[in-house]
Structure formats: structure tokens, C-alpha cells
Amino acid sequence: MTLNIFDTPDEVVDGLAQYFVKIANESIAAHGKFSVALSGGSSPKKLYELLASTIYADSIDWTKVYFFFGDERNVPQTDSQSNYLMAKKALFEPLYIDAANIYPVDTTLTPKEAAQKYAETIAEFFDDDEMSFDLVLLGLGDNSHTASLFPYTPVLHDVTPSVKEVWLEDQQVYRITLNAPLINEAKNIAFLVYGEGKAEAVHHVLEDDEDIENYPAQLIDSITGDVQWFLDEPAAANLEEEY
Numbered sequence: 001m002t003l004n005i006f007d008t009p010d011e012v013v014d015g016l017a018q019y020f021v022k023i024a025n026e027s028i029a030a031h032g033k034f035s036v037a038l039s040g041g042s043s044p045k046k047l048y049e050l051l052a053s054t055i056y057a058d059s060i061d062w063t064k065v066y067f068f069f070g071d072e073r074n075v076p077q078t079d080s081q082s083n084y085l086m087a088k089k090a091l092f093e094p095l096y097i098d099a100a101n102i103y104p105v106d107t108t109l110t111p112k113e114a115a116q117k118y119a120e121t122i123a124e125f126f127d128d129d130e131m132s133f134d135l136v137l138l139g140l141g142d143n144s145h146t147a148s149l150f151p152y153t154p155v156l157h158d159v160t161p162s163v164k165e166v167w168l169e170d171q172q173v174y175r176i177t178l179n180a181p182l183i184n185e186a187k188n189i190a191f192l193v194y195g196e197g198k199a200e201a202v203h204h205v206l207e208d209d210e211d212i213e214n215y216p217a218q219l220i221d222s223i224t225g226d227v228q229w230f231l232d233e234p235a236a237a238n239l240e241e242e243y
């Protein structure tokens with residue numbers, strides 16, 4: 001695990017953008033393409049907009065980039081809650097990404113069918129190779145969830161790589177998520193976390209004793225690669241150790 005701590009959210013996002021460009025270009029040089037699972041929610045929008053800006057747009061051959069989603073809300077792709085819609089507006093449209101390079105979750109299906117189909121889609125993409133994304137981007141909820149691995153949900157106990165539907169009792173909604181074993185197959189994993197509202201969760205996940213029911217992001221631990229945390233000072237404020 002590596003912690004990268006910056007003063008401001010803009011600096012965090014720029015640090016992660018540079019890391020994204022580096023991993024993308026190394027992956028393309030090594031095996032001709034770059035597969036990335038995007039995070040959703042509010043934090044990554046700034047990252048996607050920066051990658052699509054004139055600062056970084058020409059730094060990557062986007063025709064060789066294949067986009068997946070680490071999690072998705074069970075809503076139509078036109079819904080304001082859709083992770084796909086956010087990425088489409090912030091990243092895909094500004095960069096004119098070919099639809100063939102984008103793998104959204106099919107939310108017209110039932111949640112269970114959507115999850116099963118997405119697992120098949122990922123398996124087909126990797127063909128006979130391991131289902132190992134070059135990069136998985138993640139966020140951290142203030143309740144210590146990541147992707148849609150929420151506290152006290154059955155998916156936390158999965159032991160084989162897959163995609164699952166997750167019922168959120170308090171919100172009465174389904175989400176679809178890569179499970180932790182699949183995320184952990186990734187060659188590289190990066191968390192983007194900023195804002196003081198995340199400080200308690202960052203402390204719990206990184207420094208508390210293992211308690212995956214309450215702090216599901218503790219499940220994330222790349223098997224072969226590295227886990228990079230990109231934090232701003234307020235999000236890192238409750239860390240007790242020196243990093």
C-alpha cells in the first residue's frame with residue numbers, strides 16, 4: 001500500500017491523473033491495450049474531466065483503452081444517479097471514445113441478470129487470460145464502502161471473482177458491483193478520496209483492526225500489484241501513523 005497525500009483536492013486529482021496516464025501507457029506498451037474499471041459517485045468526476053482536458057487528452061492513445069465500471073446503480077443510463085452517465089459526460093463524450101471500447105452494466109435487466117451478464121462480459125473480454133484489470137479505480141464512502149461493497153452485505157463474503165447485485169436495505173435500491181476477489185485480481189488499484197467527511201472512514205479502513213462488516217474497503221488488497229491511495233490532507237487528518 002502506498003499513500004499519496006496532497007494539500008488540495010485539485011492536487012490529489014492531478015496526482016491520480018498522472019498515475020492513470022503512467023499505468024495506461026505502460027499497459028499499452030506491455031500488451032497493446034489498457035483495461036480500467038472506473039469508480040462512480042461524486043469524487044471521480046473531477047478526475048475524468050481532467051483526463052479529458054487539453055492537459056492530458058493527448059497523453060494516451062484512447063483507442064487502446066477499454067472502460068468498465070467497478071459498480072453501477074440499478075437505474076437507466078439516462079438517470080442522474082448512473083455512474084455510466086457521469087463518465088459519459090465527463091470522459092467518453094469529450095474524448096470521442098468509441099462505443100466499442102465502453103462496457104456499461106446493462107441495467108435494463110433484473111439486478112441479478114445484470115450482474116451475471118456483466119461477469120460474462122468481463123470473462124469474454126479477458127478470454128483465456130486471468131480477469132485482471134490493468135487498473136481499478138475506487139472511491140471510499142463515509143461508511144467505509146467501496147465500489148458497492150457496503151457494510152453487512154452478503155457480497156463481502158465472496159471468495160471467487162465475480163459480479164454481484166447488492167440490496168441496500170436503508171435506501172431500498174439495488175446496485176451491481178465487482179466483488180472484492182475480482183477487484184483484487186487487478187494489476188493496479190487506486191483509491192481517490194478527498195474531503196474531511198472521509199477522514200473517519202480512511203482511519204478505520206487503514207488503521208483499525210480488521211472488521212470487514214463495518215469497513216468493507218479493508219477487503220481491497222491487490223494479489224499481484226499495488227494499492228495506491230490518493231488523499232487530500234483533510235481526508236488523511238485522522239491517520240495516526242506516519243506514512
Ligand SMILES: O=C1O[C@H](COP(=O)(O)O)[C@@H](O)[C@H](O)[C@H]1O
Binds near residue numbers: 140145
Ligand atoms: O456510491 C459510490 O460511492 C463510492 C464513494 O463515492 P463518493 O461519491 O463518496 O466519492 C464509490 O466508490 C462508488 O463507485 C460509488 O458508486
